[in-house]
Amino acid sequence: MYKNSEFVSKLRNSGLRPTKQRLKICEVLFNRDKTFHFTINDLAKNISENFNEKISLATIYNTVHAFKDKGYLKEITISSDKSYFDTNITKHHHFYDEDTNLLIDCNDNEIGKVNIKNNITGKKISSVEVLVRVASDTQNQN
Amino acid sequence: MYKNSEFVSKLRNSGLRPTKQRLKICEVLFNRDKTFHFTINDLAKNISENFNEKISLATIYNTVHAFKDKGYLKEITISSDKSYFDTNITKHHHFYDEDTNLLIDCNDNEIGKVNIKNNITGKKISSVEVLVRVASDTQNQN
């Protein structure tokens, strides 16, 4: 459990004013035991259903993107119409369950280190991401 | 170099009528020495600039999606606003050059086999994709 003052500092330290809306979003995203994945729509719904304060959609977009730019969120794109944000900002890979549309974090005992033998000349690797799509066994069984 | 009749068979065999538009798109996509990556926009531009026949945008969308559904194209999503199609339908991974916005195929002497030690129980792996983002040494370091 974080204290509100921690979020205030976090925001101030990154040049973002600790507004009521940003603090509420911090609380929803970061005041948890476990990291999680969400879409903009999930977040907007979560806030409007569970809190009396209403935050405009534009602010939700702005804030999520600001948090992403500051490195507090990662974005994971699954397909052209499905983009998730991740509160787990460590380097890690994902399973994507095509049946449930859920993203699941991998850790190192699930996917070994990716061995990049040759990189493009003159370029630096900025990220390495593995996405393993999975689906129910029973689809191709009979 | 493929013959037109090969595309006719290919289309017929997959239950798609070999229309003039689909054959033109086959020619543009598959009558090449090397596979390549393209966006819908690239393809539409290519056709309108290099050929006198005009194919409506709706048909280009329909055809590309039909070809994807039939397994003649793969879709690779880079970010929420960048989706590419790939005429290379073999299993392979990609470098994405953030400076030039170009996708580059990897082969096995660039990225080793991804070691998936544990899969989700009761699920079958439908694909494994690695995306290595690269950028010029002097910028964009994460």
Add this chain to the structure above:
DNA sequence: AATTTATATTATAATCGTTCTAAACTGTTG
């Protein structure tokens, strides 16, 4: 070959997630 039926193409409208706008509001600084 003509007719019938199913499928495909097209221009254009509709959709919808996201971004923009510009006015009102709030946090910060002195």
Add this chain to the structure above:
DNA sequence: CAACAGTTTAGAACGATTATAATATAAATT
């Protein structure tokens, strides 16, 4: 407090994609 920069907001605008429904074409049937 005053002054200012940064933020929020509702609603408009945007743009990529999809839906529509009339027309055209391909295939199947007679």
